[in-house]
Amino acid sequence: MARIYPFRALRYNPSRVRIEDVVTQPYDKISPSMQQAYYQRSPYNLVRIILGLPELFDQPLAIDSRAAADVYSRSARDFAEWRAQGILYREKDPCIFAYSQRFAVASALTPDSRDAILERRGFIALGELSDYREGIVFRHEQTLAKPISDRLSLLRATRAHFGQIFMLYSDPAQTVDRLLFGNDAEASADLEVVDEFGVLHRISRISDPATINLLSAAMEDKKLIIADGHHRYETALEYSRERVPEPPSSTERNSHAMPQPPYPEAAVMMTFINIDSPGLVILPTHRVVFGLKDFSTVRFLERAETFFDIESLTATDPEGLLARLAPARASRTAFIVATAEGRYLFTLKTDAAVDALKSIPDRQRQLDIVRLHTLVLEKLLGITPEAIREQRNVHYHREPAEALEEIATGQADLAFLVNPVTLDQLREVAFAGDVMPQKSTDFYPKLLSGLAIYALD
Structure with a gap:
């Protein structure tokens, strides 16, 4: 009580x-x-x-x-x-x-x-x-x-x-x-x-x-x-x-x-x-990844094609990028990836990710933010949960412009612009005793x- x-x-x-x-x-x-x-x-x-x-x-x-x-x-x-x-x-x-x-x-x-x-x-x-x-x-x-x-x-x-x-x-x-x-x-x-x-x-x-x-x-x-x-x-x-x-x-x-x-x-x-x-x-909380050794956009995109359809975008401003992100959310997991070389819309190849996500509880497996952490941060970039907890390679922004600015100034290797978690998703995950990644929500x-x-x- x-x-x-x-x-x-x-x-x-x-x-x-x-x-x-x-x-x-x-x-x-x-x-x-x-x-x-x-x-x-x-x-x-x-x-x-x-x-x-x-x-x-x-x-x-x-x-x-x-x-x-x-x-x-x-x-x-x-x-x-x-x-x-x-x-x-x-x-x-x-x-x-x-x-x-x-x-x-x-x-x-x-x-x-x-x-x-x-x-x-x-x-x-x-x-x-x-x-x-x-x-x-x-x-x-x-x-x-x-x-x-x-x-x-x-x-x-x-x-x-x-x-x-x-x-x-x-x-x-x-x-x-x-x-x-x-x-x-x-x-x-x-x-x-x-x-x-x-x-x-x-x-x-x-x-x-x-x-x-x-x-x-x-x-x-x-x-x-x-x-x-x-x-x-x-x-x-x-x-x-x-x-x-x-x-x-x-x-x-x-x-x-x-x-x-x-x-x-x-x-x-x-x-x-x-x-x-x-x-x-x-509101969504966007991710910025920094301090990766020998990061290459070309190699990263090649590896990411295992799990995602990737579309190169012409928009560079936050409003234009978020406008592309919102409709993609309706059918599949999607997020924007920004590097020094360009801006990309990632949409999940659902079948290709089944095996990679099978250890994740079903309620969380459906969340965009969990798929980003599991498939991209951990599997593709090799950032461990301990490194994330200790903020060695990842930090967070409410404003997409701030995340993109770190790319423009060379302070970061990648930025991920994401969709917000919904109240229904939050309630379901919490009452099931599960936990989402750090900074999943921004009330x-x-x-x-x-x-x-x-x-x-």
Whole structure:
């Protein structure tokens, strides 16, 4: 069963800072240029804690080390100072937050959509951590080694969660949304901010115990799928295992009028979104391959003909390439391959790939992104799953133009422009206990970091 809890959130003090100057995108979506811009906006911008800039005499942090390097020490120092100075204040009562996001989706971002204004609704609360084997929380993609090490070091240093795990649950009757928003999502909003992508974020504080208990009861039978935040979830789970206390006495266990996690580290801040509601958009995450020894486009194309029909394309701009990709998706696996020598549309020869894919579970065998990883990255290019996990040869872009730019500047050997995974595919894979490759999905828009903070102390 999914257990949720209200909490006394830390929040930015609007009398001391402008909210739009201090909140950020999630840490893994902050580019170097965004990081610099956040630094310039405010000395209290959250980026200084969640993704601080390194300094000259910082100590390197080994992946298996438990000692915080200087960058994490500075995060802990700044966090403590901001609390002491009143930049951050703690809510008087435990609460949850209704959270809505209003945004535009351009058809250029996701070829299956038209330009539209959408709204996504959910709520922020604590969610109890559980091992995947318990069948309450389900993942849908693999994780990378470095982000988990980094986030664990930050969590150990600051003892706080600054962003929310994005969780999906199923509620076709919209029971939770009606409980939170009624007929008007705007009536009681106490904070709103527009981010750099033009997304309007609005949250409303809910502290009424009766409402919170109704919400907790409505969520008890739900299974949860991690939409975004696999690395942070696994980080929080690891940290909770490090901090398991002695069992509380029965008196302590029943001393709270409001539901509480068994100990602070047993829960993490989450935003819960109904998978059956409108407003869920998944964008593709494009792949860039670099550092291949003696890579040759001609040899690669010759080998790829074993599994794919290959068409050389005249289009070179992202919009033109994606326009060729979307129709090809209807009948067969397809993706765009870009190298320094040209642009190519790859479409799968289904029969030729049967033997190469036979070890893959059937649900995943049908996914474009799995076929790309298995047939191209592993079999044709020889990149191991370990190398992918450690990001030795592959990294990722939301924007196709950024992927193509790496080819144009000689920073990469190949770029792969892909179609997005669908919600139905995600749900089927997750509930089957399978996992897709890393960065298979990109939910848009992202949840802002800094709207609420869960401090463990």
